[in-house]
Amino acid sequence: QNKKLAGKKIEHNLKVISIKEKKIPALDDEFAKELGEFESLKDLKEKIKKEIISSKEKATKQDMAEEIIKKISDKLSIGLPEVLVEQEYMAIMRRLLSSRTQQDIKKEDLEQLKSEGKKKAEQSLKNHLILKKIAGKENLKVSDQEMHEHFKEIAKANNVPLAQIVDSVNKEGKREELRSSILFNKTVDFLVEHAIIE
Template sequence: MQVEITRVDECKRKLNITISGDVVSKELSRIYQEMNQRVNIKGFRKGKVPRKVLKQLYKRDAEVSLLQELVPKACEEVFVANNMKTVSDYLLEKYELEEGNGLKLDISVEVIPDIVLRDYKGVKIQKKSSDVTDEDVDNALKQKQHDSAELKTVESRGAENGDEMVLDFSGKIDGKIFEGGEGKDFRIILGEKKMVEGFEDKLLGAKAGEKREVEIAYPQDAPNKALAGKKVVFEAMVKEIKERILPQLNDEFAKDLGDYNDLNSLKEKVRDDIKNTKEYYIKLEHQKEIIEKILEENPFTPPAILVSREFEFLKKNLASRLSGGKAADINFGKESEKIEQELLKEAEKRVRESLLLEKIAVEEKIAVEDNEIDGEIRKRAEATNQNFNALKKAFQQNEAYEVIRSRIREEKVLNFLLNCSIVN
């Protein structure tokens, strides 16, 4: 077999393959022999049809069978011999078949580009503090107070900030209810400002059973583009108001929350938890900082097909989030082009990051053992109350097992890069 490989660009290769006449003739003989045993042709006994007749009637079928048999084998041989890591199915652009002269193939395929790593060790990153202040602890304790509050139905007064309100509402634009503008038994805590600006303020003083009309002028930069710059009139029916009675911060409060001897032991646990959380997010920030710098030092063009797949994934994920977790196609209106450009940019960055981390893993011989994957599967099995062996078998039957391996490897590479970075 003769092979000529042409580099079209960073990620595309063109293969000119010639398979010898002897190999082609041998394979065609086998194909016609098998065909002879299957076909029924008037005037001939099964298995006794001359090859010349078979060729006249089934030449195209024989060629298809020949290509299906020889092309995949030839491509695989070329890929392995030349260490080509393909990211797409090969495309047979053209072929020429002459029994005596063999089979000539013109094939194109996308591959992972040759990445020459530069400056990925000793990346300088900015030191960040994980110190925990008394204010941090106080705020966390206040949240625990809030979470442990007793709810008492309010009947004699109007709603105040801090109260929990249950209401039904419907929002209208020009007299028509807009999509997503209705809510039943909707719970809000007045003063938390989680609704559109002005909505909660206009419900202050309302009593259970009272109807209120709330007019809101949405700003031009509202996240929901369908409401941007529009005047919306909400009709709200207050169904219930509850006052949140906070427990006192004392030793009894700490004991009620768990295995704490007193309030001080609770404070120490809260302080430790906050520190661990800060350290976790600092680690993520440092890893992100390192990746950004390595990407900058190692420019290359990623395979278009991988970018396209990641782009479609991001687009579907965004549509799902905006539609409340449902699979949906969403028209972003005038912002469509801008949003898609941003998603495409993010997709390209993600693919480049993934390929770089994979290259570093190979360079530094960072591997993932099966017992590490088992550990991750065991965690998931315990978290979801599933049988470990059954879950592992299910993962091994699809891509999930290798996806876990890939994620663990990426995390190990990121930890490696972090450990050999320089913190200023």
């Protein structure tokens, strides 16, 4: 600060170069076309509507599946190998702690997370074993065509060539892991559709 100017009035001359107003684009056919994949605003609205409905259906289906699996799990006594429980527990803890720093976690919170992680690990393994048994019993499998369709969905969602997705999965050795994941979801769909509680 300049002490000589203290208490004195100062005049400033400002030159306004331009005044800009931020305009929200009109929600019309032109706006929809600019997004690249819609012919009209109606098409855009239909797409959004379908995505909302699909999202709600998936959430409902997932809730139903969890309820069914829990009822099955409650009726079964499943022995879980400790080594598998530990592996699943470590994977869950890594996910739980990935978004937190050491300073963010209090000792009590960490103990609670560990307890919850252990329970989640056991329940997750139980769920997978139950679904695996149901898939085997009902002869549910994932065909190469289903794998191909799944690759296409991933490629479309990420806006990359199909060949790039297939090559990436093969290089990382995750083809069978992906097949298992698809089978898991397929079995969940089967459970919800047939409401098996036995």
